[in-house]
Amino acid sequence: MLKKIGLTTTVPVEVLVTAGYSPVDLNNIFITSEDYLKYIDIAERDGFPKSLCAWIKGIYGACLENDIKEIVGVVEGDCSNTRALIEVLQLKGIKVYPFSFPHSHNLKDVEIEIRKFMNIFNVTEESVEQTRQRLNKLRELAKEIDELTYLENKVNGFENHIYQISLSDFNGNVDNFENSLKDAISEIKQRKPINRKVRLGYIGVPPMTGDIYEFVESLDAHFVYNEVQREFAFPRAITAKNIFEQYYDYTYPYNTTFRINELKKQIEERKIDAIIHYTQAFCYRAVEDIVLKKQLDIPILNIEGDKLNVLDARTKLRLEAFIDMLSDLKEAN
Amino acid sequence: MRILGIDLGSREVKIVVMEKDKIVIKKKISTMKFYRDYCSFDGKVIVDLGKLDIGEIDRAVSTGYGKNNTNLKLFTQINEIKAHVYGAMYQTGLKDFILLDVGGQDVKVIKVEKGITTDLELNEKCAASCGRYLENMANVLEVSLDEMSKHYKDPVELNSTCAVFSESELIGSIAEGVSVEKLYAGVNYSLYKRLRPLLSKFKGKQLILAGGVANNLAIREYLQNDYSEIISIEEPQFNGAIGCCYYGSRFLRED
Numbered sequence: 376m377l378k379k380i381g382l383t384t385t386v387p388v389e390v391l392v393t394a395g396y397s398p399v400d401l402n403n404i405f406i407t408s409e410d411y412l413k414y415i416d417i418a419e420r421d422g423f424p425k426s427l428c429a430w431i432k433g434i435y436g437a438c439l440e441n442d443i444k445e446i447v448g449v450v451e452g453d454c455s456n457t458r459a460l461i462e463v464l465q466l467k468g469i470k471v472y473p474f475s476f477p478h479s480h481n482l483k484d485v486e487i488e489i490r491k492f493m494n495i496f497n498v499t500e501e502s503v504e505q506t507r508q509r510l511n512k513l514r515e516l517a518k519e520i521d522e523l524t525y526l527e528n529k530v531n532g533f534e535n536h537i538y539q540i541s542l543s544d545f546n547g548n549v550d551n552f553e554n555s556l557k558d559a560i561s562e563i564k565q566r567k568p569i570n571r572k573v574r575l576g577y578i579g580v581p582p583m584t585g586d587i588y589e590f591v592e593s594l595d596a597h598f599v600y601n602e603v604q605r606e607f608a609f610p611r612a613i614t615a616k617n618i619f620e621q622y623y624d625y626t627y628p629y630n631t632t633f634r635i636n637e638l639k640k641q642i643e644e645r646k647i648d649a650i651i652h653y654t655q656a657f658c659y660r661a662v663e664d665i666v667l668k669k670q671l672d673i674p675i676l677n678i679e680g681d682k683l684n685v686l687d688a689r690t691k692l693r694l695e696a697f698i699d700m701l702s703d704l705k706e707a708n
Numbered sequence: 709m710r711i712l713g714i715d716l717g718s719r720e721v722k723i724v725v726m727e728k729d730k731i732v733i734k735k736k737i738s739t740m741k742f743y744r745d746y747c748s749f750d751g752k753v754i755v756d757l758g759k760l761d762i763g764e765i766d767r768a769v770s771t772g773y774g775k776n777n778t779n780l781k782l783f784t785q786i787n788e789i790k791a792h793v794y795g796a797m798y799q800t801g802l803k804d805f806i807l808l809d810v811g812g813q814d815v816k817v818i819k820v821e822k823g824i825t826t827d828l829e830l831n832e833k834c835a836a837s838c839g840r841y842l843e844n845m846a847n848v849l850e851v852s853l854d855e856m857s858k859h860y861k862d863p864v865e866l867n868s869t870c871a872v873f874s875e876s877e878l879i880g881s882i883a884e885g886v887s888v889e890k891l892y893a894g895v896n897y898s899l900y901k902r903l904r905p906l907l908s909k910f911k912g913k914q915l916i917l918a919g920g921v922a923n924n925l926a927i928r929e930y931l932q933n934d935y936s937e938i939i940s941i942e943e944p945q946f947n948g949a950i951g952c953c954y955y956g957s958r959f960l961r962e963d
């Protein structure tokens with residue numbers, strides 16, 4: 376059995392796989408668990424404040440309850456709450472390996488960090504590159520599913536979300552996951568396209584409220600883009616020269632300007648009518664909404680999730696009103 | 709093309725006809741009279757356009773609040789949030805604003821960004837924060853709504869959150885010999901106080917006032933401090949019906 380290692384967000388997983396670990400994305404275990412509220416509760420009982428993002432607390436609970444003994448903690452480039460989280464996990468006897476996405480966002484600095492990471496796990500650049508080539512095969516498959524979503528409209532927003540996001544830990548088993556991707560693709564290709572009136576883009580952290588996908592479909596709209604989930608799957612890794620470039624060309628942890636360029640490209644390419652920007656209660660990323668609204672010339676609705684894994688009535692009403700008027704505009708054009 | 713917009717209110721039905729983007733007819737009929745004298749029923753309500761005396765119509769769009777939102781035959785029905793937003797867009801030309809609509813029986817606050825509704829809050833549960841409250845209080849004070857709405861200085865404190873209790877509070881103040889001006893201002897201020905928590909989630913620069921309260925000078929005065937610009941639309945009562953016409957001319961597809 377491979378040793379499990381928990382991830383608080385996407386990190387150079389190629390290194391971990393080369394070192395013989397089976398990476399486990401703690402976010403995924405948290406949000407897919409029936410016990411998700413219990414995980415939050417565990418964290419609050421251990422002293423995490425009420426006014427803290429539910430993801431952090433959920434990850435904490437998921438880590439303790441699933442017997443994860445080692446984790447990679449991202450100390451730069453992700454949320455500053457993660458740092459605090461790591462300290463508490465260390466207190467609980469969990470071994471933490473640090474990783475940073477440097478703020479400078481310069482290729483040299485990214486290389487330095489990844490080399491440090493390789494040293495910690497005692498793996499060579501060559502062997503990591505071999506793993507990378509292997510994993511790129513899966514990334515290519517995920518990319519194909521993404522294309523089937525926005526070019527052929529054969530994949531719904533939720534499926535797209537799940538497939539993309541699963542690339543953060545390959546569902547724990549690279550070979551099995553590769554097979555399931557292949558099976559999915561051949562099944563999807565048989566499908567008839569699903570055409571809905573309004574094409575939406577989902578941006579921001581993945582939702583606590585997974586029902587958003589189904590809900591917008593009931594309003595004759597669908598998501599043809601999942602921003603961060605797609606970034607987690609590294610669709611551009613295939614053309615990156617090496618692991619350093621791959622993790623340099625990644626929008627999630629760096630500055631907003633870099634992210635906006637990619638967003639603009641995708642809005643254009645996927646013919647997106649409007650954007651739903653999801654942010655989490657108590658997260659600094661809600662502030663980014665100001666910049667995004669200014670920089671992107673497209674209607675944007677910002678919605679916020681907290682602890683519940685379903686949309687509340689008010690958010691539903693807002694989505695309804697927003698999509699209703701978008702449909703009017705589409706009708707007119 | 710001539711477009712008819714009808715807003716079925718709880719007390720009055722507002723009727724607007726637009727031709728080539730210009731308003732050519734505006735009229736109000738009491739809701740009672742509208743259904744009694746201008747409509748017949750055949751599974752759905754049928755409006756007798758002849759009796760309305762508005763000439764030929766190419767398209768008809770209706771909106772209304774809650775139960776009043778009766779489905780009219782041959783009309784396209786739109787929800788009233790949208791109707792009011794389109795009405796405000798037509799009348800101001802703005803695409804980014806907060807719309808505060810205080811009607812007889814409900815309050816709506818709507819945020820519009822890039823020409824699309826992004827947030828809204830509806831308060832339809834409590835009479836103490838809508839137009840009916842002002843009317844009742846004006847009745848108690850035996851003053852016209854218009855006159856009462858001019859006074860904003862030095863309001864007497866009315867602390868009750870409930871419309872019914874407010875009335876007795878007001879009478880108490882009258883008995884204590886508080887000046888009528890202070891009482892008028894007090895009524896206006898108490899409505900403003902109840903609107904404030906609703907508005908606090910809707911920070912922004914431009915606030916458009918619609919509904920009956922758009923004519924209330926005192927409330928405009930109080931709101932002045934919360935927004936950089938308060939915009940009143942000329943025809944606040946007709947806003948919903950105007951929005952129907954706007955929708956009909958821009959978005960409605962010929963079947």
Ligand code: SF4
Pocket residue numbers: 428429430431453454455456457580655657658659660
């Ligand atoms: S949603 Fe925001 S606060 Fe929560 S973990 Fe992510 S970055 Fe941190």
